Amino acid sequence: MGIAQLLGVKYPILQGGMAWVAEYHLAAAVSEAGGFGIIGAASAPPEVVREQIRKVKERTDRPFGVNVMLMNPNAPEVAKVVAEEGVKAVTTGAGNPAAFMSMWKEAGILVIPVVASVAMAKMMEKAGADAVVAEGTESGGHIGSSTTMTLVPQVADAVSIPVIAAGGIGDARGFAASVLLGAQGVQMGTRFLVAKESIVHENYKQRILKAKDIDSAVTGRSTGHPIRVLRNKMTREYLKMEAEGVSLEELETLTLGSLRRAVIDGDVTNGSLMAGQIAGMIQKEQTCREIIEEIADGAKQLLSGIVWQ
Numbered sequence: 001m002g003i004a005q006l007l008g009v010k011y012p013i014l015q016g017g018m019a020w021v022a023e024y025h026l027a028a029a030v031s032e033a034g035g036f037g038i039i040g041a042a043s044a045p046p047e048v049v050r051e052q053i054r055k056v057k058e059r060t061d062r063p064f065g066v067n068v069m070l071m072n073p074n075a076p077e078v079a080k081v082v083a084e085e086g087v088k089a090v091t092t093g094a095g096n097p098a099a100f101m102s103m104w105k106e107a108g109i110l111v112i113p114v115v116a117s118v119a120m121a122k123m124m125e126k127a128g129a130d131a132v133v134a135e136g137t138e139s140g141g142h143i144g145s146s147t148t149m150t151l152v153p154q155v156a157d158a159v160s161i162p163v164i165a166a167g168g169i170g171d172a173r174g175f176a177a178s179v180l181l182g183a184q185g186v187q188m189g190t191r192f193l194v195a196k197e198s199i200v201h202e203n204y205k206q207r208i209l210k211a212k213d214i215d216s217a218v219t220g221r222s223t224g225h226p227i228r229v230l231r232n233k234m235t236r237e238y239l240k241m242e243a244e245g246v247s248l249e250e251l252e253t254l255t256l257g258s259l260r261r262a263v264i265d266g267d268v269t270n271g272s273l274m275a276g277q278i279a280g281m282i283q284k285e286q287t288c289r290e291i292i293e294e295i296a297d298g299a300k301q302l303l304s305g306i307v308w309q
Contacts, residue, residue: 012185017067116144156182172298
């Protein structure tokens with residue numbers, strides 16, 4: 001069964017579970033447009049996640065999911081809320097979802113971990129995952145080291161469950177390329193960040209829309225938790241401190257609350273502007289429906305038009 005059939009959607013296009021960004025307005029709009037919307041639970045309290053799920057259900061009867069960050073202390077409570085409220089699927093990051101697998105399965109929820117290596121993909125399949133998102137280093141936010149181009153085909157060869165490609169995908173060409181690499185669908189974050197239904201502050205959206213191909217930077221390589229963002233005053237200061245070998249505590253103090261400052265307050269100077277390398281290709285703000293249909297229709301044409309010269 002293909003990933004679109006598995007998820008019960010028209011288009012195998014998933015919206016990334018971006019912290020502070022992936023809330024009920026965006027998730028509902030993506031699902032209503034035929035894609036698969038996802039609520040980013042991040043570090044939100046369990047009852048907030050419950051409220052978000054219910055608000056999506058008020059806006060659409062289409063399938064949607066929740067992204068659970070397993071490293072967060074409240075992950076067990078959030079996992080339980082997700083099972084109680086019932087969603088189509090859970091995507092997971094920053095850990096192994098094995099502890100919650102049986103609970104979610106009993107609730108009829110599909111489990112789709114985000115992985116950055118073949119070893120992790122194999123481990124997730126063995127643990128009972130229904131599919132995996134193979135996310136390349138081109139993506140925004142927390143990243144691995146392998147590129148999408150190299151990671152997706154190796155994961156696709158290594159597992160028998162469906163593979164969803166993520167990282168550096170923002171148009172029909174990226175979708176078509178992902179299919180040729182062995183993926184059955186794609187997950188996108190940065191492209192949906194500038195959707196008209198996105199609650200992201202206009203200042204943040206404009207930085208994405210005006211971004212060039214070289215405008216992203218990776219902070220936190222020395223800490224073991226690299227994060228891709230757009231360059232600004234905060235990233236320059238962080239990279240300078242990182243090069244000087246300051247403590248992890250000092251680095252964390254600099255970035256504390258920085259994502260919220262960017263998303264909600266529109267602070268593009270000292271906020272964390274998480275975005276993938278695809279940002280330089282995004283030129284316009286569209287509705288979720290326009291984004292999804294443009295990409296799906298374009299990819300279909302590209303794939304049907306492949307010929308050997």
